[in-house]
Amino acid sequence: MQGFHTVVRWLNYASATLACAMLVLMMLHITLDVGVRYFFNGQIVGTLEVVSFYYMVALVFLALGYVELRNENIRVDLFVQMMPWGAQLGFYVLACVLGLVFFGMLFWQTPADALRATQRGEEAMANFDFIIWPSRWSLPAGFAAVFLAILSNLFTSLAQRRAL
DSSP: OHHHHHHHHHHHHHHHHHHHHHHHHHHHHHHHHHHHHHSSSSOOTTHHIIIIIIIIIHHHHHHHHHHHHTOOOOOOOOTGGGGGGHHHHHHHHHEEEEEEEHHHHHHHHHHHHHHHHHTTTTTTOOOSSOOOGGGGGHHHHHHHHHHHHHHHHHHHHHHHHHHH
16 A cells, blocks of 8 residues: 555656646746746747646646645535534545545546547647647646545555544
8 A cells, every 4th residue: 555655646746747847938938928028029929828727727737636635625624523523524535535536537528528628639729730639638737636546545544543
């Protein structure tokens, strides 16, 4: 079981690192675009499209698993905190199972959508040819990472017999 947790942790670290790289690239791209506009009265064509379709999508979806692995998602557990530990564990297990079903269904569907977009060579409407199919692959990668993170947290919680 420890090997599973280690693999999930490293997959989520890699995914979060890629999301951080997208954040840095987005920051540099936008800064360069602003500099070109300010100093040279020009523009970098496609900045809005690249930021919207590539950087933001990767940033959001690739970081989901890491956030879940660290139990830093937003939770509303006002009343659950006042319950006995057995009830807290029960609610946590229920939430994990629902999360596994939800993200499992998302992961089940998104690779097929990404594959169709790849086969079609999906493009966005712009003043130039702008392919967007590569960004579709961020979704199944992110959903797989969060699915595995929930599973890892569930196993840890059951082994420790307490809600994380």
